[in-house]
Amino acid sequence: MIRQPQPKQEILARRTALLAELAPMLPPDGLITEELRLRPYETDGLSAYRQPPLAVALPETTEQVAAILRFCHRNAIRVVPRGAGTSLSGGALPMADALVIGLMRMNRILSIDYADRLAVVQAGVTNIGITNAVAAQGFFYAPDPSSQLACMIGGNVNMNSGGAHCLKYGVTANNLLGLKIVTIEGDILEIGGAHLDAAGYDWLGLLTGSEGQLAIVTEVTVRILRSPEGARAMLAAFKANAVAGACVDAIIASGIIPVALEFMDRPAIHACEAFAHAGYPLDAEAMLIIEVEGSVAEQDALLDRIRAICERFDPISLKVSNSVAESQAIWKGRKGAFGAVGRISPDYLCMDGTIPTSRLPEVLERIGAMSARYGLQVANIFHAGDGNLHPLIMFDANDPASFHKAETFGADILKLCVEVGGCLTGEHGVGVEKRDLMGVQFSETDLDQQRRIKSAFDSRWLLNPAKVFPLGPLADAGEAAVAA
Amino acid sequence: MMPILAPTSEAALAEAVAQAARDATPLTILGAGSKAAMLRPVAAEQRLSTAMLDGIVLHAPAELVLAARAGTRLCRIEEALAASGQHLIAEPPALGSLLARATGMAPNDAMDDEATLGGTVAANLSGPRRVAWGAMRDHVIGVRAVNGTGEVIRSGGRVLKNVTGLDLCKLLAGSHGTLAVMTEITLKVLPAPEASATLILPGLDPDAAVAALSAALGSPFGVSGAAWLPDLAGDAGEGPAALVRIEDFAASVAYRSEKLAAQLGVPGTRIVVDAPSRALWRGVRDAEALAVREGEAIWRVSVRPSAGPAAYRAIVAAGGHGFLDWGGGLIWVAGPASLALHAAVEQAARQAGGVWMVLAAPDALRRQVAVIPPEAPALARLSARVKAAFDPEAILNPGRMRDERAEAA
Structure with missing residues (x-):
């Protein structure tokens, strides 16, 4: 289990008085204080960790967020920003002395401009909500994390979310133009806008992926793109992971960048097929889902090229979709992967390291050996074009020993990712989950540089406490951590 | 003039910065020095160059990554990528001869070859493809750098997808050497497209051109360049033209360019x-259409594309000349190095809710004006704290981006 710092007793002791002062800053039903109603906020997508917060504030305007933050800053109250609570790394895990600021009521699309290809939305708009709002005009918002039906753009910005199509379209950071943020001191700042690129420091780049450590995001200006004429998928199955990996290299070397290039290993194929009946080949060791875009003729030309490349690698089967329905069938298993694994195991941890793609066969082999050693099954799903690996470790949460083993196994996988030249997290964020592994990837000098930036924004370390940065020797996230 | 310090290793460079920090000696940070005319003159006699940190340290074409030391010439990197059929996604411009012309030096093509990777990233310089495929900063996936106390810091890595810790890659890109001295940079690269086609749309004024460019960029055909020139160079008498680029496999390019032209x-x-087609976009990239005369100043203004034509007209009315890129959102401007024209550029950018940047100007002008927009007071306070978090002695490129003393006063 990951250790959390002690709550501040003086805040807990003053709870009633503090909340009474806070309530008038919010709409009449905007402050949740009752124990039962706090329950939904005690955890996020990393549900092994739970802690009800001090209270939950649900502001409806940026000015309310600013008033709350000024109050929290003055009273040294810790603050945990929250969107839909879908973080898989515990990015929205509360502390007992922390006020959760939920942005879900700030869910309006403020403006859409097709000529300039942008939309201005509040932080609580869902990821899919942006695409839905512009789809009638043939546009879409590109980053598409698996949680896109629920997750909110404010959370996407803070975690720099990716998705299955970011090989071509990039991640959140590459699809933003501007932000409205509120600092812990209560200042409202406009970053960027409707134009490309900053003339001064790239605050937009620094804030994106900062996991709530620097400010609270209340509005986002995103780029919207015109949808391609069409898209189609194919499926290729191979006898060994190494062969499928070599095939991926050959596709990229041919100059084709497919819009998606997904890799599943044998356990993932079996779990997904049992769940979705997508027609996946059960005799394969590895399978690729490859998607291309363009007119039908362009799709045909690209899929022909890719099929010819796959055929050089002695595939077990190749299936090229002939219709939207067939493409959806191919994607059905992959998109249901988490549910599929959930069906064969009571609980699972979804890991998120990135590796240099050339090291894939070796990494999968070593994960297989670890799986045998820990006695826990693992299924691997991999964004093959960009090296982002998602091992799903299956365990039983009712058995503390099983959970402990799963966590240790997961940490070993992430250390392996760093060892081969990769990183701890490709798109889920550090959160609480990988906080104590940061020293594997970064030196103390590297981390201190990041901590000094955090201190520049949040000198009292009140924003999203005990995430991202390893705790100091006093188990207290704050100035002590910087000094340590 | 004091000799240039040009350490041959990262460790030696770190020691040089640490020594300067101990002595409180301000440093001018440069690569080849080809961008000395940009922004403000640095108030530091001692120069520290990354030019001797040379060489590509990693190129894995199948993994779409390239890492090189900061002093590596950009043209060497482009050559190495081309040998594997790849390219720099953001299409950074080669501005050496343009900037030299403005500052009254004899321009020659060799100056375009001087620019280093470090300088290009530090200035976050992007070309026409930026409108579709992102800025230089979007493709920086890893950096090694020396901060203002002489510590070597790292951020990012060598993999395409990485959200581990704060993203200092993007913060350092575009920080013009004022936060840290980059020593090694890792980039995402992509296969160079097989074919390139340009639709030349003649006779359009800026408003009609930007409307057409917006329609093109809002089409499903993957437009990767959208510019407007007041006079299509080399085609005497043709007058203004909008340019729309499509890059991909040959068959796709043929299909899409025909269909888009019809639409x-x-x-x-x-x-x-x-x-x-490639020659046209090289010209747009390097701002060849900017007929800069000796002693003129050069600005880049970034606005929302639909606001580009009005901003352009306001600047032309004040005596500037230029052209549009990025679908109308990037205005390249040249003209008399006067306070009046600078004020007009600033005003046009502000009116459009955008930003400006002085790319080249005589020292007298660039000392007097805000070469980039001043930040709101609360953001300026954050800026100062972040600067101190990297460079507490304020020795790295003092005065390069702003007149810190004037803004503090």
Whole structure:
């Protein structure tokens, strides 16, 4: 289990008085204080960790967020920003002395401009909500994390979310133009806008992926793109992971960048097929889902090229979709992967390291050996074009020993990712989950540089406490951590 | 003039910075020095160059990554990528001869070859492809750098997807050497497209051109360049033209350029492919259409594309000349190095809710004006704290981006 710092007793002791002062800053039903109603906020997508917060504030305007933050800053109250609570790394895990600021009521699309290809939305708009709002005009918002039906753009910005199509379209950071943020001191700042690129420091780049450590995001200006004429998928199955990996290299070397290039290993194929009946080949060791875009003729030309490349690698089967329905069938298993694994195991941890793609066969082999050693099954799903690996470790949460083993196994996988030249997290964020592994990837000098930036924004370390940065020797996230 | 310090290793560079920090000696940070005319003159006699940190340290074509030491010439990197059929996604411009012309030096093509990777990233310079494929900063996936106390810091890595810790890659890109001295940079790269086609849409004024460019960029055909020139160079008498680029496999480019031309329906449209298409965009990239005369100043203004034409007209009315890129959102401006024209550029950018940047100007002018927009007071306070978090002695490129003393006063 990951250790959390002690709550501040003086805040807990003053709870009633503090909340009474806070309530008038919010709409009449905007402050949740009752124990039962706090329950939904005690955890996020990393549900092994739970802690009800001090209270939950649900502001409806940026000015309310600013008033709350000024109050929290003055009273040294810790603050945990929250969107839909879908973080898989515990990015929205509360502390007992922390006020959760939920942005879900700030869910309006403020403006859409097709000529300039942008939309201005509040932080609580869902990821899919942006695409839905512009789809009638043939546009879409590109980053598409698996949680896109629920997750909110404010959370996407803070975690720099990716998705299955970011090989071509990039991640959140590459699809933003501007932000409205509120600092812990209560200042409202406009970053960027409707134009490309900053003339001064790239605050937009620094804030994106900062996991709530620097400010609270209340509005986002995103780029919207015109949808391609069409898209189609194919499926290729191979006898060994190494062969499928070599095939991926050959596709990229041919100059084709497919819009998606997904890799599943044998356990993932079996779990997904049992769940979705997508027609996946059960005799394969590895399978690729490859998607291309363009007119039908362009799709045909690209899929022909890719099929010819796959055929050089002695595939077990190749299936090229002939219709939207067939493409959806191919994607059905992959998109249901988490549910599929959930069906064969009571609980699972979804890991998120990135590796240099050339090291894939070796990494999968070593994960297989670890799986045998820990006695826990693992299924691997991999964004093959960009090296982002998602091992799903299956365990039983009712058995503390099983959970402990799963966590240790997961940490070993992430250390392996760093060892081969990769990183701890490709798109889920550090959160609480990988906080104590940061020293594997970064030196103390590297981390201190990041901590000094955090201190520049949040000198009292009140924003999203005990995430991202390893705790100091006093188990207290704050100035002590910087000094340590 | 004091000799240039040009350490041959990262460790030696770190020691040089640490020594300067101990002595409180301000440093001018540069690569080849080809961008000395940009922004403000640095108030530091001692120069520290990364030019001797040379060489590509990693190129894995199948993994779409390249890492090189900061002093590596950009043209060497482009050559190495081309040998594997790849390219720099953001298409950074080669501005050496343009900037030299403005500052009254004899321009020569060799100056375009001087620019280093470090300088290009530090200035976050992007070309026409930025409108579709992102800025230089979007493709920086890893950096090694020396901060203002002489510590070596790292951020990012060598993999395409990485959200581990704060993203210092993007913060350092575009920080013009004022936060840390980059020593090694890792980039995402992509296969160079097989074919390139340009739709030349003649006779359009800026408003009609930007409307057409917006329609093109809002089409499903993957437009990767959208510019407007007041006078299509080399085609005497042709007058203004909008340019729209499509890059991909040859068959796709042929199909999409025909279909897009039909959809836009601009009379007289013609399509050029491959060598002439590439030459046109090289010209746009390097701002060849900016007929800069000796002693003139150069600005870049970034606004929302639909606001580009009005901003352009306001600047032309004040005596500037220029052209549009990025679908109308990037205005390249040249003109008399006067306070009046600078004020007009600033005003046009502000009116459009955008930003400006002085790319080249005589020292007298660039000392007097805000070469980039001042930040709101609360953001300026954050800026100062972040600067101190990297460079507490304020020795790295003092005065390069702002007149810190004036803004503090």
